Amino acid sequence: MGSASINEYRHEKASPDLIERLHSRVSIRLSGQGINGFRELLRRRLRENRNLAISLSLCMGCGACLTVCPAYLATHNIKNSPLGRIALARSLVRGSINENSINEAYTYFWQCLTCRRCAWACPFGVDVADISRTIRSLLYEIGLAPNYVAGVINNLESMGNFLGLPEDVIKEVILSVVDQIKHEKGVNVKVKVNEPAYAMLLPSACADYTVAVNTLKGYILLLNELGIDFTLSTRVPDITNYGLFMDERHMRLIAERIVEESRRLGVKLVIAGECGHGWRVFKNYVVPRLKEYGIEGTHILYIAADAIRRGLIKLDALVNGDLTYMYMDPCHYARGGDLVKEPRFILSNTVMRYAELNDKPN
DSSP, X not given: OOHHHHHHOOOOBOOHHHHHHHHHHXXXXXXXXXXXXXXXXXXXXXXXXXXHHHHHHHOOXXXXXGGTOHHHHHHXXXXXXXXXXXXXXXXXXXXXXXXXXXXXXXXXXXXXXXXXXXXXXXXXXXXHHHHHHHHHHHHHHTTXXXXXXXXXXXXXXXXXXXXXXXXXXXXXXXXXXXXXXXXXXXXXOOOEESSOOSEEEEOOXXXXXXXXXXXXXXXXXXXXXXXXXXXEOSSSOOOOOTHHHHOHHHHHHHHHHXXXXXXXXXXXXXXXXXXXXXXHHIIIIIHHHHHTTTOEEEEHHHHHHHHXXXXXXXXXXXXXXXXXXXXXXXXXXXXXXXXXXXXXXXXXXXSSEEEETTOOXX
């Protein structure tokens, strides 16, 4: 896709029926709002969110964010940049709200990756990702949201998983993975499904149950090697939380399913699997909620790194050859979830040659 087509791209909008279903779950009333109500919604959010108001007032247009924003670097469209999004948000606060400005907001705030690299580069720490998430939430409140994102949220809330799979299908996938491990590794692993256990594992259903099954196999093998009694839930098999991208009310609703299932199964520990945005929500929202009930939360990488340090698992870096491997911080891991050192530690103990992105070649 060329830069011209990216600039013109606008996500397919969710149907009114799907929006209505989502609205009903978080008690949003669409009637009487629409485009005419957007400005009042934005002004109300500015009063409620001090960080949003400060961010919009602090930006001095220095352009430091332009050097790191993936959307701008790919399109060279100033509207598709942190500066452009701030300018657009300011115009929505001060100017007239019409169909054209709403469509422009829908286009460019949904092209923001919410990676927060702009906040990292900004001398004032202005987080345009927070502005993007706010505008998206308001657009959703007046009935505008991408069909894909709304559909995934609906799946997570109605079926408990990213793909919208029935529980019996999720269970069959898990049992199939256990059989594959036995066939490939000659190891009889123990995996509980929907049973009480010490810990509950939360993989990423969008990948670990489908295209990245080897990741799920790795989780299971590691936890079995360490003797951790764990369970997988077909009610909540998934750490994915697309509410983060669209609306915090849905983010909380999806996250609370994890809390409820953890309590139902009586676990003492919940282990997050790979998923950047899932981890960001888990660390910052789910873990504090779990602690209210005496349940701890962690990431599988913390468990793996600790096992390596304590010599509980043995690694043979030679099997990965003499290639040089490089680790790039995932946006939500590093700038949303403080998961920085452990991935590097694991990689440095897993391969013969490891380098940082900006290391000079020997």
